[in-house]
Amino acid sequence: MKHRLLTIFLLFLGIGSVQAQNPTATPDSVRTVADTTAPATTDADALLADLTDSTEAQPLLPRKMIFTQRAFWGPKGLLRITNAAPLTAEGRAKELKIRRTMLVTHQIGGFVTLAGFVAQGFLGAKLYNAKGEDYVRVKRQHENMATFINISYGTTLALALTSPPPAVGSRKGFSSIKLHKYLAIVHLTGMVATNILARAIQTNYELKPYHRAAAYTTFGTYAASIIALTF
Template identity: 65%
Template structure:
């Protein structure tokens, strides 16, 4: 009887502890499916969607839009799918394109200088010297046309920059660079057209020279403008 009383007494004393332990075991299962957790998750998803930024800038050169735009050739063919990871790679490609653009720009400028020297000699050359310098002049023209065209394509077909890139209002070195690009591109076309007609019409030589000097001046000024950025 005495032992039975002791067992009953211990049962009464320790019952609250056993009850507390059992609730602790059940607690994780109950709290894992709280409705408030689902609401918080939906709210978080809503916030991430509203804070999402566009991957492409609104303003792009028409050649960039043709290749890298939302419906550009590289998107439609799935060569460069539009995604955050893809845009990171495109920005690296853009940097490589623009660095190559600058390097080839200086190479082309050096070609313009050499072509100007050859052109000056060609105007005063006669006989065998004229034939030799003319051949050199034509070869240099081919090299310049190739380097000039490649330099332009590297800029026009590079992936677009960041959509958050700030654009300065008013005058800027970039806008000056682009305006001068229109000038030297026009001069480049005119110089090549006049060069083909000079052989049959010597009266066009002054115009050919004027177009060549205008192209060189605008091109050199464009390079200086971008270096002052």
């Protein structure tokens, strides 16, 4: 009898150990790990949402723009109020492509204008020593070249002033782009002075040295501005 009771007791222990080793069972530790993964997924989604919101909150236009860009492309610029270029993310992406095309054309125009300056320098030096019919012929060439330079210079300048603003504002500190802009102020002033003195020479030949100085200053600063931006 005792042996039968002992056998039954051991049989119950064996069944219990098999159930404890059953791989289909779900231990508490497994349930605990499964529970802790759910909040992690939620936190990641929330973080991604925050990043998306912060990206969408970025301004579409830089804070600082030159006055011509603000007049055309600013929040209340001409192209905005006429709805010709609505201020949207998709619109800004297209504007940046337009800006790149305009600035590339601006660079090409800069080299064309520089070549005109070089040719005008030779004609100007020749004009100062010409006499008689040679003077009339060279003067006509000098005036035609001056017209070409004015058109080329004005077009190149307009491309830079009216291009859409960049995606971000200018960086702090000195840069080649800022040097290019500072030199642009000098050669623009020299360009205006050169044209004014060119007309004044017709009635006052004593202004020739000033006209030459203004022309050389314009050429020098213009060439330097191209070199600063190219190299």
